[in-house]
Each structure stands twice: as structure tokens, then as C-alpha cells.
Amino acid sequence: xxxxxxxxxxxxxxxxxxxxxxxxxxxxxxxxxxxxxxxxxxxxxxxxxxxxxxxxxxxxxxxxxxxxxxxxxxxxxxxxxxxxxxxxxxxxxxxxxxxxxxxxxxxxxxxxxxxxxxxxxxxxxxxxxxxxxxxxxxxxxxxxxxxxxxxxxxxxxxxxxxxxxxxxxxxxxxxxxxxxxxxxxxxxxxxxxxxxxxxxxxxxxxxxxxxxxxxxxxxxxxxxxxxxxxxxxxxxxxxxxxxxxxxxxxxxxxxxxxxxxxxxxxxxxxxxxxxxxxxxxxxxxxxxxxxxxxxxxxxxxxxxxxxxxx
Numbered sequence: 001x002x003x004x005x006x007x008x009x010x011x012x013x014x015x016x017x018x019x020x021x022x023x024x025x026x027x028x029x030x031x032x033x034x035x036x037x038x039x040x041x042x043x044x045x046x047x048x049x050x051x052x053x054x055x056x057x058x059x060x061x062x063x064x065x066x067x068x069x070x071x072x073x074x075x076x077x078x079x080x081x082x083x084x085x086x087x088x089x090x091x092x093x094x095x096x097x098x099x100x101x102x103x104x105x106x107x108x109x110x111x112x113x114x115x116x117x118x119x120x121x122x123x124x125x126x127x128x129x130x131x132x133x134x135x136x137x138x139x140x141x142x143x144x145x146x147x148x149x150x151x152x153x154x155x156x157x158x159x160x161x162x163x164x165x166x167x168x169x170x171x172x173x174x175x176x177x178x179x180x181x182x183x184x185x186x187x188x189x190x191x192x193x194x195x196x197x198x199x200x201x202x203x204x205x206x207x208x209x210x211x212x213x214x215x216x217x218x219x220x221x222x223x224x225x226x227x228x229x230x231x232x233x234x235x236x237x238x239x240x241x242x243x244x245x246x247x248x249x250x251x252x253x254x255x256x257x258x259x260x261x262x263x264x265x266x267x268x269x270x271x272x273x274x275x276x277x278x279x280x281x282x283x284x285x286x287x288x289x290x291x292x293x294x295x296x297x298x299x300x301x302x303x304x305x306x307x308x309x310x
Contacts, residue, residue: 009049009050010049010050012049012182013046013049013050016042016045016046016049016185016189017042017043017046017050019042019046019189020039020040020041020042020043020045020046021039022193023035023036023038023039023042023192024036024039026196027039030200032199033082033085034082034083034085034086035082035196037078037079037081037082037085038078038079038082038192040075040078041075041076041078041079041082042075042189044071044072044074044075044078045072045075045185047071048068048071048072048075065111066107066108066110066111066119067107069107069110069118069119069120069123070103070104070107070119072119072120072123073100073103073106073107073119073122073123073126074100074103076123076126076127076130077096077099077100077103077126079126079127079130079153080126080129080130080133081096083129083130083133083134083137084133086133086134086137086195086199087133087134087136087137087140089133103119103122106119106122107119118164120160120161120163120164121160121161121164123157123160124157124158124160124161124164125157126157127153127154127156127157127160128153128154128157130150130153131149131150131151131152131153131154131157132150134146134147134149134150134153135147135150138150141202143195143198145191145194145195145198146195148187148191149188149191149192149195152184152187152188152191153184153188155183155184155187156181156184156185156188159180159181159184160181163181227260227262230248230250230260230262231248231262231264233248234246234247234248234262234263234264235264238264238265244265245263245264245265245266246263246264246265247261247262247263247264247266247270247271247274247283248261248262248263249261249274249280249283249284261274261275261280
């Protein structure tokens, strides 16, 4: 029968597991590596909540504690890696593997009594490094969310230090710090979701600004340079709407005048085919009637486009 504490742990496991699934889903949509690292980190945190109801007793408890500490350290490594990716700071995967291996050795050594310092101290240090990375990125981007994330990870690391020295502090001995320790985790989860929104907004602003600058630059080019500039403009538009392929048809206002067609993600034969079949005129009129920008998805379903054709 599960105790009250174990019930809380299972509820937290469900919430954190859903959070990890959410970041994994967002990663599939946006393909940003830091989102995958966040999903891995929260997945490891969820495992820690899942483990207490099934914790062993007796001699196996030391090994269980060591494995639990290593899982927490692996989550901290994932968060530190994600922070560096988020801040576009170079890091090596080899260093991540080395840090995880060192954490495993540290956990085993502490469970055997070979070292006196628990792995939670290393976890706290990693959280402080995460906070430092977010703070530096916040200074560059002037982002309040990143500032709050930095503060949250500092508090999270501070609670792990308190946990290590709790028995040595008289007024903390015997106190249950778990509810307080959950606060920075909850705040970190909420702020990460806000950070995803802000990063998406900044990305769109950067691409639209670059597209506007490209539009101004295109006005000063003529002749053979125009297709090259149109190709760059098409790449920017596709990056904003997150579509892997597209076509840009430019007509100069005359029925029989010159035209330009550029494609991305398709064969060059596509350009030749639509120009030979005079389909570029149809595409231009079709898009203009629908507002100027059309995203055609699920091209294999004819029923989705019968209404548009009418």
C-alpha cells in the first residue's frame, strides 16, 4: 500500500513525465537541440520521482541511493548541456559522456564509503553553472525569462547544498525540505515553457528583419542577380513558416513579360515543368486570390484542395 509521501511522488512523476513528453513533442516540431536536452533532463527527473515507492531496504539501499544520485547528476548534465546549446555556446558531446562517467564513479565511491562528499554537491555546482549560462544569455538578449531561470537554478542548487548539510545545522535537523525543494523544479518547468515562446518570437523577428533587409537589397539588383536574391528570400520565408520545400514565382506585371521561378527542397526540373506548362501564372493568381502566402500541406490528399480549387 502506498503511503502519503509515495502518492505525492507518483503524482509528481506523472506531471514531470508529461513535461518531458511535451518538450519531446516540441522538439519534433521545431528541431531545436536544446529542447531534446530539456526532454531528457525532465525525463530523468521523472525517474527519480518514480523510484521512491519501489525503493529497497537493507544492504541494497546504499546502491539505490547511489543510482538515484547519479540520475539527478545526469539530469543536471542534460540541463547544463541544454543551457549551452540554448545560448549558442560551443560544447563537446565527449565532455558530456566524460561528466556522466565521472558522476557514476563518484556515486559508487560515495556509496562504498571511499569518499565523504556526496554527489549532490557536484549537482549543485552544475546547477550554478546552468544559472551562470542563462544569466549571461539574459544579458545579451535582455530576457527576463532567462534572468528568472538563472535565479531558479541558483535556488535549486542551494537546496541541494542544504540537503547535504541539513543534519549539521541544528534548526534544520529533522525538518522535511522536500516540499520546499519542489518549488524551484516547478518554477524551472514553467520558465522553460516561457523561454520556448520567447525564443520562437525572437527567431521570427530575426528572420523577418533579415527578410526585410533582403527585400531592400533586392530592389537594387537587376538581371541575373535577381534569382539569387529571390532564392535567399524564399529560404527566409520557409524558415519562418518551418516548411521544407517551396516555390517563389515572380512576374513583372506584363502578361508576356519576363518571369522568375526559384524553388527550395525540390528538383530543378520542377521549375522547368511549371514554366513549360504555364503553371506559374496559375500559381501566382491562385496565391494572390488567397492573400499572398499559401502553405500547402498534405499534398497527397486531393479532398483537402477541392474546396480551394472551387
